[in-house]
Amino acid sequence: MRILPSHLAALIAGLIAVAFLQALPDWRLVLALAVGAGTVAMAWPRRRALLIGTAALFIGVAWAGFRAEQRLAERLPAALEGVPVTVEGTVRGFAQPREWGSRLVLDVDESDAPLPQRLMLSDFREQDWPPGSRWRLTARLKVAHGTLNGAGFDAEAWLWSEGLLATGSVAKGRQRLADAGDFLARVDKARDALWQRIRTALGDTPSAALIGALTVGQQQAIAPAQWRQFSATGLTHLVSISGLHITLLAALVGAIAYRLACVCPSPRCTPRIVAAVAGLVAATIYALLAGWSVPTQRSLYMLAVFAAALLARRHVSALSAWLLALAAVLVIDPFSALAPGLWLSFGLVGVLFARGAGRRAPLPRVKGFADAQWAATLASIAPLAIFFGALPWVSPLANALAIPLVSALLTPLALAALALPFGWPLEIAGGLAELFLAGVAQAARLPALSLAATPWPLWGLALAGTLWVLAPRAVPGRLFGLACLAPLLLYRPAPPAEGQFRARLIDVGQGLSLLIETHRHALLYDTGPGDAERGLLPALSGRGVYRLDALVLSHHDADHDGAAATLLARVSADRLYAGQPETLAGLPLPARHCRDGVAWDWDGVRFAFLTQPTAPTAEDNAKSCVLRVSAGPASLLVAGDLPAAGEAALADRYGGALKSTVLIAPHHGSKTSTSATLLDAVAPRWAWISAGYRNRYRHPHPTVLARLAEHGIRVARSDRDGGIEWNSGQPDATVREANRQKHYWRLTREGSADLEKPGPAAEGP
Structure with missing residues (x-):
């Protein structure tokens, strides 16, 4: 029986398809279908090639499904998340120094609980972790998880593809053992x-x-x-x-x-x-x-x-x-x-093979190098745009x-x-x-x-156009293939209509960042922690936001303004408001105080600061900027880390005028905020909570979740839902990134599927 290229292509398609499924198929059933197709092929010569290709497709699906089922069985049990576990293991490769300590990969040799074979651990102490060394240590683990915004680096996909099924932190009391003597350790x-x-x-x-x-x-x-x-x-x-x-x-x-x-x-x-x-x-x-x-x-x-x-x-x-x-x-x-590296390397090799196919004689050395460079450059445009969202000129x-x-x-x-x-x-x-x-x-x-995050039909068009341009000279109209790349490079998401606004809670882990867009303007409330290039900038670029009309930094806390400097080094902002302007002297533009009474209109949308005066000795959280955005009957209220006392002062001053469709829960759902007084005044349909997955502060607090449930308020959480988006023109619909990017390998985010659409929008003042 002859194996045709089409049969290999079918096998490859089956292997690839499983990686992008929402749920795993029963590989045993798929394998039975493959055997059936192969059996029929033996008895039906006229359709043998087609049936063998079908069998190859099913074999690819069955094999990938079987391997995925095995890997899922290795995943950290939910009952062990956050529980101290004793582990003996070997450090593989070089530990990665970070500003807060180091990160390392540990192969598990022994443990007192069922664990995945490989762990990615963070050490917040200045410990040396030589390659090949063995340790007995205690770790607190969680299932591999990453922020989810629909643009930028997908850490969860990378961890899964690398076999790193759990991450965690190293506790005190680690003990170094005799170094490993296996082959990889010696290497x-x-x-x-x-x-x-x-x-x-x-x-x-x-x-x-x-x-x-x-x-x-x-x-x-x-x-x-x-x-x-x-x-x-x-x-x-x-x-x-x-x-x-x-x-x-x-x-x-x-x-x-x-x-x-x-x-x-x-x-x-x-x-x-x-x-x-x-x-x-x-x-x-x-x-x-x-x-x-x-x-x-x-x-x-x-x-x-x-x-x-x-x-x-x-x-x-x-x-x-x-x-x-x-x-x-x-x-x-x-x-x-x-x-992405697999497709970049194989795609490049495939393009070079295709470029040389059909030539009677190889090109001269210099001309051949130039032709190969031209082909590689053109072939890399679409993958770079798709995988990384940027194309350096x-x-x-x-x-x-x-x-x-x-x-x-x-x-x-x-x-x-x-x-x-x-x-x-x-x-x-x-x-x-x-x-x-x-x-x-x-x-x-x-x-x-x-480049903005592009819909998948434009990916296919760009890839088809690339193949068209690089086709042999006998193929007509090759230069028209360049036109197929234009939609990918020029695409921008449609802005909200006049008189409406769009709010996007960006998943920045344990922190807060909220993007608000009108028809012609964009405001960012807080930046989240760390380096903006890790998640915030790709998220903004994915939404087609390359400059800000205003940046609001609620107060001086690393999980709210930590990424401000790296953000402003790449993205310009016309205005900067802050709850503590005196802490921002190092930024490239002067900060204004977000004081009560400062308000403006953009494209028929009203922005107003409701920040209450505080004593100079008040804690930083109490100085948080309070911003209300309204468009007709739909509105949104965000108040940084405002504590319960500040919420009470706010409710006392504005009362029912605070009513909003969406409330960004203050202080990430901490028990010190989101009081019943605030909920009674705002009466939101939705409460959005920005928090990191299994964060060390244990936000949101169960009492806050219970309070929201008592008030009949539906909850969306970035630790479960990833990025959350809402348009004031469609107040009954909320888009959650976790629902748009469901895959069998992605962490099951409990509660996402149970969230319902809210009822009619709350009436504004």
Whole structure:
């Protein structure tokens, strides 16, 4: 029976489809269907190809479903979330230093409870975690979870694809045990020794961090500012050891081995066999040196299939080899379908194969390089827009210069320097790295095109247009394929109508950030904690918001204004209001106090501050800005972390005039806020609570939830629902991101499905 490319494509489609399903199918039933289709194919020759393809599709679904069922069985039981658990385990790879401590991956050897095999732990103390070391420690764990806004990095998908099924924090009382002696532990120790050698030769410099990332996978040493420069130039992929570096190193070693084999030929081992084996061995060693991460494993599997196809005695077409390699990677690791790196690397290889298909003779070297660079650049536009929501204008030129420099020169030079017993080769590699980083710093100053979160039909149109443009010359109208990219690049979400506003509670974890849009204006109330580039900026960009007409910082607390500086470094704001303007001297524009009586109209929507005066000695929470936004009968009230005493003063001053359709529960649902007095005055239909999943403050408090239930108020929570959106023109409908992005692997967010639509909007004053 002949296996056609269409059969491989069907198998791949089945493996991929499962990753995006809301619920897992019964893999046993699907497997039975596959057997049935295969049996019918044997008895029906005229439809054999179609039936075998159908069977392959079902086999892909069944296998991916079986593997997913196994992984779900490993997930942390809900009863163990937040419970101290004693664990003995081995540190894998390098711990990642953070501003608050470090983050590490621990392989579980023994535990006093059923746990997943791999954990991602955070240590809030300055503890050293050497690679390969073993520890007995106590950890508080929770199911792997991430913020959910429909744009930006999907941490939950990444954790699932990497097999990190639980995260948590390390408690006091850890005890170091005898170091692990398994193969991977010995490899990790060798990597650490090489990293220390790099640091000795180059010091704790950016060039040393880059050399460490390119040779031993020490990406954790690269500073956040450096990562931002790589992202701004589209060069992040060059710093991660994955398909590109491993493939080019294998090709380089294979080419050298081929030339040597031609000089000293052997009748039993042809130059082609020598080249393939040498390249695969080099790739394997490099993958181990890089830490044997999941992306490097995928790249190695791909190369192994290509090497097997090269050594096969019968001819294997480029398309068949590409499909076979992709199928092999997905069979070994069906969860890689969620990894953008897989599609970027395979897509690039596929485009280059397709570009060379049908040519009678290869292009001259310079012209061939230019053609390949053009194809790779064009092919990367749609994936970069889809996966990362940004397209640096300098990226094509930066990649054209950086790929040969880093992959063909700097990386081989750095690896050779580590293999030699001298220090000066590392210094040469470090000097070259410094030149590269200086160029990146200059290029990062150039602007980038930020893209809104695009509906999936525009993705398909852009990908089809890319294939059309890159098709062989015989295909007519290829340049018209560029027009298919325009909707993806130009798309912007429709703004609210005149006289209406749209509110979006951004999921920033344990913090608050609320975006309010009118027809032509945008206001952001608070920024949440940390670095705006991690979640807030992608969320704003995904909504098509690239500048702010006003930024409100309710009060000086890290979970409310912590990301303000990094936000304003990237997004301009015309006005800045704050509950404590004196704390914001370092920001690039002056802050005005959000005092009671300050009000304005935008596009028929009324904005009014209701902030009550407080004593200078009052706590920070009491100084929170109170903002009411109204459009006709629909309105919204947000009051930062205002405590119960401030709520009482507010209700006493305004009474029924506070009535609003939506209330952003003050202080994340803490028991010190959202009092019955406030609820009686506001009488909301909805209460939105912004809180992190299983946060250490235990927000929202059960008494607050009970109080909201007693008042008949429906609750939406960012820890369960992700981002929450509401339009004043449709006051009975609330959109929750968790309902838009349901997948079997995503954490079940209890209560999301039970939320009902609210009744008629509350009448405003």
